[in-house]
Amino acid sequence: MDLNEVAIFVKVVQVGSFHQAAKQLDMPNSTVSAKVSSLEKRLGVTLLHRTTRKLQVTEAGQAFFNRSLNAIQELQGAEEEVTSNQGEPQGLLRITAPSALGSSLLPDVVAKCLSKYPKIQVELIFADRIVDLISEGVDLAIRAGELSDSSLVAKKLGVGYFAPFASASYLKNHGTPLHPKELREHSCLQFSPLGKEKWELVNKNKNKVTVSLSGRLIADDLNVIKDLVLAGEGIALLPTFICEMETKKNKLVRILPDWRSDVRPISFVYPPQKFVNPKLKAFMNLAIDDLKERLKDNEI
Template identity: 85%
Template structure:
């Protein structure tokens, strides 16, 4: 039995592509194809039907995949159990996060992690889509909001919310609103996922108010919205954690301080494993202390 053949076949089925499997396994496409073909020849059955458009797993392939996946997970668990408390954390750690969230929260963590563990190499994937951690070979994600995939492990770090911000120059020129309904008299810069037609705000007394938006400027990039606020172009709802530095330097001002969007949890998410590998364990330990401190002030 060639366990490499089995492991490669499992990866191909997991990601649904010879090319993607080769990329994740860091080997040529031809090697991946040859290994799967050799496995089929040894077993005497067709495991995969290959076409130019898609990959179809045969009935025999599905049965073999299910048993093989369990066996490989057991082997990985055994290896992780032996190595989890031994040696220096090392290897490539692939992380993903939404662009604004990751660029605000991760630089400090990564800097400290690389200083403490120089043998860990970090690959960052900033994406505002939902990255499939297993098929794309990602070790850890930071996600905001309620998590729907119950097959993943989630570790809550804190909470975040959006609040109205403006530059001092804008407020000097146009004045500051004293109630959310007065926002209609101002230039509001809208982040599309929060709503193109209205803003919904709540205060600490749980009173809610809906503010219709004229849609003068709408963008789906938080960093663009933030830059426009800094340029004095208007008022925007921004996550409080991405405005920390600018608020301390008085470049932006949080207005209507009693009002905010709904609170959303922020969590680490990673694929389930019996024993967390050393590089992931080291990163989580460093990041948890830093991020819980940064996010705790957002809790209400």
């Protein structure tokens, strides 16, 4: 039995593509194709139907994949169990997060990880889409909101929410609203995923208010909106964790402090594994306490 052939076949099925499998395994497409063909020849069955547009797993291929996947995971778990207590963590760690979330929360903890573990390399993938961790070969994600994929492992870090922020210069020139309904009289910069026509805010007594907006600017990038708020162009709902530094330096002011958006959980998410990979375990152990402190629900 050639376990390398089996492992390559499992990867091809997982990612649904010879090209993507070759990319993740860092080998030529021709090698991946040849290994799968060799496996089919040895088994005497067709495992995959190949066309220019689609890869289809045969019934025999699905059965072989199911059993092989379990075997590969057991072997990986055995290796990780043995190596987790030997030497220092090493290898490439691929982490993904939404752009604003990742750029705010990850730089400090990644720097600490690189300093403490010189044999670990980190690749950060900031993407405002749901990255398929398995098919794209990603070790860890930071995600906000309730998780829809129950097959993944989640470790809650804390919570995040949006609150209204403005620059001191804007408030000096236009005044400070004292109730959410007064926002209608101001220039509100809207983050389109939150809604283009209204903001929904809640206070500590669970009272809710809906504010209709007719802002002059709508964008789908939180960092752009934040820059415009800093430039004095208006008021925006922003995640509190991306405004920490500017708030401390009085560049941004949180207004209407009794009001905010609904709270959403923020979690580490990673594919299930019997024994957590040493590099992943090392990073999470290093990062969890720091991120939990930053994501505490210590305001209303």
